[in-house]
Amino acid sequence: MRHKCSTPIATRGQYWLRKVARTALLTVGRFPTALTLARALHRHGVRVIVADPLRRQLGSVSRAVAKNYCVTAPNTDLPAWEQDILDIIEREQVTDLIPGSEEVCHVANLVPRLPQSVRYQGPSARWIAQWHDKLRFVEHAISRGVTAPSVYTTADPEARALIRQTECVVKPRRGCSGTAVSFIAQGSNVPAPSPDMLLQRKVEGNHLYTLSWVDDGEVRTTASYRGSTHSGTVAVGFQSAPTPFSVKQWIERFLSDTQVTGFISFDFILDRSGIPWGIECNPRLSSGVHFIDETWLGAAVMGEATGPAPISPAGKRAQWSYSTLTEAYKHLLRLQLPELARCGRDLLVSRDAVWSWRDPLPFLLMTPLCWEFIWRSITERMPIGDASQCDIAWHWFTPQDAAQADAMQRGDEREA
Incomplete structure (x- = not known):
């Protein structure tokens, strides 16, 4: 230390x-x-x-x-x-x-x-190795009878067949914060073969993000939200949304009999029929925490909560206002007026997730406190989301020996 x-x-x-x-x-x-x-x-x-x-x-x-x-x-x-x-x-x-x-x-x-x-x-290493891996995540979804779009490594011959049939998403196998995610049109060439890059069928529909607190495999509460302002593919403005029954069922079936205690987040796309397609699992805390009542949350994490969790009503907004303001300046300089209007709306009507009159310094000092990864973003020319995670996230972790490399397990390619 x-x-x-x-x-x-x-x-x-x-x-x-x-x-x-x-x-x-x-x-x-x-x-x-x-x-x-x-x-x-x-x-x-x-x-x-x-x-x-x-x-x-x-x-x-x-x-x-x-x-x-x-x-x-x-x-x-x-x-x-x-x-x-x-x-x-x-x-x-x-x-x-x-x-x-x-x-x-x-x-x-x-x-x-x-x-x-x-x-x-938190989830055990066994479950994290399966869920954080976006390929093995699909395998687990299949085993639980829930829906997830087909996915292959770009080194798999089946990837060529998939891109001939539909528009696809290319993304890292263990990425985070939207790192290196791109979309490619139907009939395009398959990206360079790699066991660590994925080609996944693109699902058309509405995005929905969820955060669940799970106690011994039982889902105690789920907060759902949508992004209202984005920095790249990362939401910095959020709007609380109702959790459809089909999504609740999906999460419960996915997590049943896992004995997991901790925060589990999912990214969904709801297609035109209302079917939830699980895009990825983030076995960690996410921005849905801003919509869960703090009193209940503290008690739940300590195993002492009683009754259902108070969740913010649908339509309630929260934001990281410094990030929202940065996006507003970017859209202003590029004369992107519709995007600027969306940022302006968040700045005016959304609650700041960092501000608290009982605890004001994190908000007041946010820029200098974040300067280390802001500077990294500037000097290394990387998105600020990447700069804030690259020293801790598995996506940037390089195993130093065989024992560490064993944690980076491989999975199958299938669809549910």
Whole structure:
């Protein structure tokens, strides 16, 4: 561990009396989703610790976070990152380990080394290897009898037959945040053969994103939303949406008998008949957390929630306003007036997901706190979504030995 810093925290009485029963470690703190989770846990009386490779990030100035650690980036030195996390767990007497983003793949592989007293809240390495892999995700969907569009690696001869029949999507097998996603017309040439790039049938319809909190394989709640403003393919403005019964059934069948506890996100396209097609699974927290009541959420993650979760009514909006404003400037400079109007609407009517009058510094200092990956985006000429994830996400992870490479398992190509 290279650095450690702590932040002052306005706490409830049990904090200064040292009577806190639970300490949660979030393995990333840079994203608004992780901040929302930290606030929910803090509201429930949990002591929250953040471990992030960025020394300065949203969690480092939040009043909901008791202590912030700067750790080695897992994609730079995975064994060092694992030891950093284990050292924090021992030092802070952590009771709950909760991944906050794409680093979930690394956290799951660390679980066998955790003390028995620590409760890991996320999918096992077995399920992550299957669900995070967009090829094996389809295989799992088939085994559960739910719908997912056909997909092949670009090295598979069947990919040629697929592109002759329909328009397709090309994407990385283990990508995130819309990285390297493109669309190709029917009859086009198949991209260069690769076992790590996929060709998938494009489904026409309306996108729907979901976030579920799952307890021992039982779906306790699901928040659904659609993107209203996008930075590339990543939504930075969101609108709450109703969850169709067919989508609820799809999620429940997909997750049944998995014994998973944690956050699971899905991307769907609902075709003209209303059939939900599962496009991918993100076995982690996502922006749907902004539409789940914080009081219920904190209790649920600690296994203490009773009753159904209050979800924001359909049509409610949330945004990351700094990102929305950046998109508005981009559309203004390009004279893209319809897109500019959509951004303007979000800026005027959407609640900012970071702002809280009880915890104002993450919002007020958001630009300097994000400067490290903003600078990386500028100097390395990569999308800011990629720059914010490339030190933690599996997509950019390079195994250093055979044991690490085993985690990158391969799957089958089929359609449900």
